[in-house]
Amino acid sequence: MVEGLRAAFYRGGTSKAVVFRDDDLPEDRALRDRIFLHVLGSPDPYGRQLDGMGGGLSSLSKVVIVKPSDREDADVDYTFVQVAVKDAVADYGSACGNMSSCVGPFAVDEGMVPVKDNETRAVVRIYSTNTDSIYVARFPVKDGKAVEQGDFEIPGVSGTGAKITIDFLDPGGASTGKLLPSGNPLDMLDIDGHGPLEVSLIDAANAVVFCRAADVGKTAVESPQELDGDTEFMALVEKIRCAGAVAMGMAADANAVARSSPKIAIVSGPSEFVALNEITYAAETHDLNVRLVSMGNFHRAITLTGGMCTAVAAQIPGTLVRSITQPSGRDLHIGNPSGLLPATAQVLLDASGPDAIFAGTFRTQRRIMEGRVLFPSSLLEVPP
DSSP states (O other): OEEEEEEEEEEETTEEEEEEEGGGSOSOHHHHHHHHHHHHTOSOTTSSOTTSSOOSSGGGSEEEEEEEOOSTTOSEEEEEEEEOSSSSOEEOSSOOHHHHHHHHHHHHHTTSSOOOTTOOEEEEEEEETTTTEEEEEEEEEETTEEOOOOSBOOTTSSSOBOOEEEEEESOBTTTTSOSSTTSOSSEEEEETTTEEEEEEEEEESEEEEEEEGGGGTOOSOSOHHHHHTOHHHHHHHHHHHHHHHHHTTSOSSGGGOOSSSSEEEEEEOOOOEEOTTSOEEOGGGOSEEEEEEETTEEOSSOOHHHHHHHHHHHTSTTOHHHHHOOOSSSEEEEEETTEEEEEEEEEEEETTEEEEEEEEEEEOEEEEEEEEEEEEGGGGSOOO
């Protein structure tokens, strides 16, 4: 027997996900996760997810759940699920900034947040259940529906779309409860097989371990494929990520570190690089170069939350990011494998330390498909 669930398939920024209404899903989380894995086509030892809707990359293997919010400060609740490609893992440990761009439009198109026919712009307040935080999405609407067509272009996505402004309010401590989880803008980690390594441990929108590319033998202008193919380097990166997680208080030891968080980013000062679309970006076009790992591989662009965390880190004196780039204002242009990501942040400094007021950026989104996803009815049987 085959069952079906109402769903929509969205591109949000440089990611894609199957999007569900919460009230269409079974309440039992274990049952939900079994459905998500089947729908995306995981686990797949071949790494392609050919038997599902996933695309064989962490950025293309995602689930979004949306429901009307009971909170006074939010219109809808957003839950993000990262589905591993090769393993039977549905991870709720972090948020996805790229897919956050589709939540507001989905809520409007589904009637969760009504807008009047004569309104031209929607403002949707969204509560991220993964990070216990609020963000605000602003986007154009027409005839009561979200507009997708526009002239705004983002790196990593062909064509243009309607511009969505996303501001994460009070993003500090999204994963750990503290903007500086260790209490320091700069820390020294002792990495097995490598030795002491200087890092910045920052938690804003998502937790990120920042290290200098030069300190690990790289430049941060390499392609994701080149970095992923260096198995010795990737093993080192995972050691650094796990050591950073322990230092941030996110895990008791390296074996207990979640797959999805923290991220790790290698950074360098601005220098010329060639993006995946073969466009060359001169050093003067951006403030720094970043290559970021998500779910065990270097991201083909940069996660949106990782970009916002970088913008916050650039505003905090003493961080490794601040030492590499010192933007004159709140805006930061981040060189990444797909091009340039603009991000912005405001950080207040006082005697108690830095306080991230907001971090934001811009995206586009598209509702690609709507209908029902199918799965065996046996997945709904509660295990004995």
